[in-house]
Amino acid sequence: MKVTVERSTLLKSLGHVHRVVERRNTIPILSNLLLRGSEDGLKLKATDLDIEVVETVPADVIEPGATTVPAHTLYDIVRKLPDGSQVSLETTGETGQMLLRSGRSRFTLQTLPESDFPDITAGEMAHRFVLPAGELKRLIDKTQFAISTEETRYYLNGIYLHAIDVDGRPVLRAVATDGHRLARVDTPAPQGSLGMPGVIVPRKAVSEIQKLLEDGESEVQVELSATKIRVATAEVVLTSKLIDGTFPDYQRVIPSGNDKLLTVDRGDFAASVDRVSTISSERGRAVKLSMADGRMTLSVTNPDSGSATEEIEVDYDAGPLDIGFNARYLMDIAAQLDGDTALLKLADPGSPTVIQDREGASALYVLMPMRV
Incomplete structure (x- = not known):
């Protein structure tokens, strides 16, 4: 693989994907990002086995290919490179390492084979709808503070997202509670959301989705199954497992x-x-x-x-x-x-x-x- 990419573009993308990677991992491959150079550009992928984030950035791909490199190390290197610089990423088959060059800087990073990198996105998503990024961000912003941090009541460790009929008007509703306070926010139900299962989106996924929705003007595609949620913007696709539990009957409280x-x-x-x-x-x-x-x-x-x-x-x-x-x-x-x-x-x-x-x-x- 041999690609050249603009530093600010790469840094912004690494900022999105590296946060998913835990600092301490017992499985070495989970500390790494998957980089894949193709005619579409440079694709970056990270996972912790519960959440997966994929982002594609424009890049000059001289030789297509793929490898995996330590996520936090790569992010720290690119963060410290000067503004406006070009970053060259190159792997050679013999050494099993990746060479990063920018200006007079040279870094050699240890790699792991891309075939070891796990894939959690397999599976059919039965429900699909589109809504403005600003509306999804509002649902999250106004309920996130009430998510419980008590691990024993794991089914409260996220936002309960579901479609409901209110006075003959279909709405998409987000609810979060920690037992002391409850937040409930509605938005008009987008086409395709009716009939969706009620799902509990975990706290870490909620936080990552919130950070991806910087541009409130664009539209977001949401896909759901009984076990996973996928949120896609124009550049980034985030897939997360859902909390396997039953959210309490919040209407009673x-x-x-x-x-x-x-x-x-x-x-x-x-x-x-x-x-x-x-x-x-x-x-x-x-x-x-x-x-x-x-x-x-x-x-x-x-x-x-x-x-x-x-x-x-x-x-x-x-x-x-x-x-x-x-x-x-x-x-x-x-x-x-x-x-x-x-x-x-x-x-x-x-x-x-x-x-x-x-x-x-x-x-x-x-x-x-x-x-x-």
Whole structure:
């Protein structure tokens, strides 16, 4: 194989694919990237056996061929080369090594045979649809923070993606929960998504898809089977295994009878929570909200460091109510809201609260209270 490629093009592509490769591997080939030079350009492929990323970049291919090289080493070399330089990659059959040349720099990298490189993409994808990259990014951005990191409840370690009918209107819905908070976001269902199985996309795949969707204007093709998801942009194809488990019935934890409505300026509310939580302990992080007659008093008491209170104006005309929340969770949710206001639907100090931009918004959040 002998190819020449522009450094910035190669670096951008390596930035996408090398992240999939784990730093520590018991199987040597999984530390490597597969490079294949052909008439289409230079194809880069990485996998950790759960996720596979393939990207093709324009390159001057003098001799077609393929090899595998250490992913993180190659990325670090290309990252340190000067801007605007050309990178030449060449393998020779005798040494089993790859020579990388750029300007006056020379690097020789150990290779492993491409025949050893695993392929996880085999299999038929039964469902296929296209949607704007911006919409898929929004579904991920607004739910990702609520993914559970608790390994024992592995079926919560991802985003539950499914098609559902809402008041006669088909929507594609993303849901994530860690048991303390829940995020649910809808977008109009693209053609081809109806009838798709409900799938749980794992946390690492969610994170990689999010990074691939830098251009919100383009379209993304999504393909699904019962065990895999494939997301393809114009340049990159990511295939991932799905979490083999059953997502809980999230509809049961979304309260419908919360009749105490409170509207508050989102920015003021988030800033006030942030200020008073400075006093809270790392472990507790509890902030108490006291509502009465058009005002909210936020208070934190920490036996070790003192106390803090702050009062803000709100639109609230139900009876007095005291309720406690984890301050960080409140700020996480406030950061996801798009509008200038936040609508809190409350019931009582022991029941979950619903938070939205406004009534009927496509994004809805549920937060469990804390004892304070």
